[in-house]
Amino acid sequence: MTYTKIFKWLLVVLFVAGVLTSAWGFINGWPDDEVWKNDHAQAKELPEVISSMKESGVPVLSDSELEVRKAEVAQLTTEAKTYTERTNAIKAEIDAAKNKAAKAKLEAQYKEEFAELTAKVTDINLQVAEYKQAVELNKYMKTLAEVEARIANGEASVNTIMFATYGMVALVLLSIVVIVFIISSINDPMSLVKLIIGIVVICVLIGGAYMLAPGTALVEYHGDVAPTAGDLKLTDTVLYLAYLAFGATLVALVTSWIVGAVRK
Numbered sequence: 001m002t003y004t005k006i007f008k009w010l011l012v013v014l015f016v017a018g019v020l021t022s023a024w025g026f027i028n029g030w031p032d033d034e035v036w037k038n039d040h041a042q043a044k045e046l047p048e049v050i051s052s053m054k055e056s057g058v059p060v061l062s063d064s065e066l067e068v069r070k071a072e073v074a075q076l077t078t079e080a081k082t083y084t085e086r087t088n089a090i091k092a093e094i095d096a097a098k099n100k101a102a103k104a105k106l107e108a109q110y111k112e113e114f115a116e117l118t119a120k121v122t123d124i125n126l127q128v129a130e131y132k133q134a135v136e137l138n139k140y141m142k143t144l145a146e147v148e149a150r151i152a153n154g155e156a157s158v159n160t161i162m163f164a165t166y167g168m169v170a171l172v173l174l175s176i177v178v179i180v181f182i183i184s185s186i187n188d189p190m191s192l193v194k195l196i197i198g199i200v201v202i203c204v205l206i207g208g209a210y211m212l213a214p215g216t217a218l219v220e221y222h223g224d225v226a227p228t229a230g231d232l233k234l235t236d237t238v239l240y241l242a243y244l245a246f247g248a249t250l251v252a253l254v255t256s257w258i259v260g261a262v263r264k
Contacts, residue, residue: 039147039151040151042143042144043147046147047144050140050141058133059137061138066131066134066135070131077128080120087114087117090113090117093106093110094106165238165239168245205241209240209241209244210237213234213237
């Protein structure tokens with residue numbers, strides 16, 4: 001098998017690998033821009049909110065525990081309603097007194113009962129408020145888990161395509177050096193001229209990709225240190241070269257198959 005056939009099959013392998021990798025990345029879930037930004041914003045804010053609520057004494061309850069607590073709170077709410085109705089009745093009776101003496105007598109008569117009812121209603125209100133805070137904390141914790149899962153899933157897609165791109169570019173460059181440069185120069189010393197031209201073309205392509213790469217700053221990023229402008233520029237350059245390699249591979253395959261079919 002000549003190096004030409006080896007190179008052709010290498011292009012086929014790279015093309016298939018690129019298609020499969022890209023397909024897997026998009027099927028696995030390519031993050032929508034707005035959702036991606038919102039998820040990262042929540043992933044940054046929610047831990048502080050959750051930590052603050054826990055430190056303030058809000059209980060961490062599971063869904064099953066909240067269901068049990070929900071029934072208890074419903075019962076307490078019913079009791080609080082009864083207590084409130086009784087206190088309102090007492091107030092109405094006192095307000096209906098004919099004179100100050102009668103009113104003072106009723107106030108003294110109902111003083112302990114009124115204070116006891118008021119304390120019970122206050123205690124129930126505190127328990128209801130605590131339950132609502134526990135529900136809110138549970139919601140925040142589940143939201144954070146969902147957000148982190150979506151971020152991890154999106155990063156898996158992005159990283160898969162990025163690492164595959166780096167790998168394919170490295171393999172293409174290595175193949176060009178080994179198959180084209182070294183073997184060709186051994187078989188035909190005059191091919192050194194072609195090698196030099198090839199190197200110049202590659203340098204031009206890489207330089208052009210670097211000049212066209214925007215290196216747009218990231219809105220969201222992981223870690224405490226933002227990627228540098230050089231890192232972003234290099235990443236965009238690699239992406240442009242990957243697009244070029246993918247397109248060139250597709251054109252080479254189609255052209256090779258058409259020429260082969262015509263010759264046959």
